[in-house]
Amino acid sequence: MILLRAKDIDFExxxxxxxxxxxxxxxxxxxxxxxxxxxxxxxxxxxxxxxxFLDEMVEPRLHPENPIKRARNRAWTDYTPTWSSAFGKVNYAKTKEDLDAALEALPVVLAKLEGALEAERGNDGPFFNGEKLCLVDAAFAPSLQRFAMIENIVHSGTLDSFPKVKAWSDALLAEDAIINSVAEDFGDAFNAALKRRETYCGTLIETAAAAE
Ligand SMILES: N[C@@H](CCC(=O)N[C@@H](CS)C(=O)NCC(=O)O)C(=O)O
Incomplete structure (x- = not known):
């Protein structure tokens, strides 16, 4: 959905x-x-x-023209299953112990991206390849978008130790194509899923909202 939005493609x-x-x-x-x-x-x-596919079919190309750069971008999108699984363990932890363990494990994947942002960019961002949103951004954004919701509940401050990922996440979460990539009721639906799946974060939602 992010690419469809970023490329202004008509879709249902x-x-x-x-x-x-x-x-x-x-x-x-x-x-x-x-x-x-x-x-x-x-x-x-x-x-x-x-x-x-969308990038090949619809201009403007968001994947880099340079084949080396393009292959390295693709290699990073291949990391998303590991990345998403680490964030998923936070979202869907059933107990405080599981949540703490999942949060403690997050730095392993965050450090990889911090290193990638440091090594790959050679510029000040805000996106993975610089000023233009690219496929790597689109691949990693959904987990960061959900983690921002989890942070509203648990306030772990995990991203604070990864300033490049933090700035990247802030830029992604402020991008229209990413904001509009989820349904209007995304926040409520995400919280409802946390409760339905009997997660530990789900039990904290009301307390966290009352404290705001
Ligand atoms: N590697 C797949 C993963 C997709 C995926 O895990 N989708 C989840 C929702 S975010 C899903 O459909 N889960 C339903 C299920 O596994 O039954 C992709 O990137 O498209």
Whole structure:
């Protein structure tokens, strides 16, 4: 959705209830996961593959022209499963102990990105490749967007030790294409999912809101 927004592509979105996946969705999504992109009669799946397809089809190109740079960008988008899994463990920890352990593990993945931002950029950002939003930004933003919501609840300050990631996250979260990549009720839906999944963060939502 971020790339569709960033490239100003016309599209229709259908949200899928992942608790009760409809048959039509299971028929087109090989792993039963979102997102899938339907282009005429063709169906594409996997966010990074979809992003590369959109980038090849619709100007302006957001992936670097330089093949070395492009391969290195792609290598970083390949890191997103590890990254998302580390953040997912925070979101969906069931107990305080699990949450603390997940927060303590986050610096491992954050340090990798801090290093990548330091080594890859050679500029002041604000995005991964500089001034223009790119596919690496689009790949990493969703976890940072959700972590910002978790931080409203737990105030761990984890990003403070990673100033480059923190500045990157701030820039991503202020970007229209990223803000508008989620449904209008995203905040409420995310909190409802924390509660429905009986997470530890879910039990803290009301207390955190009252303290604001
Ligand atoms: N590698 C996939 C991961 C997609 C993914 O994990 N999607 C989650 C939602 S964010 C999902 O559909 N989960 C439903 C399920 O696993 O049943 C991608 O990047 O597209």
């Amino acid at each position: 979105v259908t949200y899928v209830n992942l608790q009760e996946k409809p048959d039509w969705f299971l028929e087109i999504s090989p792993h039963g996961k979102v997102p899938v992109l339907k282009v005429d009669d063709e169906v594409l799946f996997e966010s990074n593959a979809i992003a590369e």
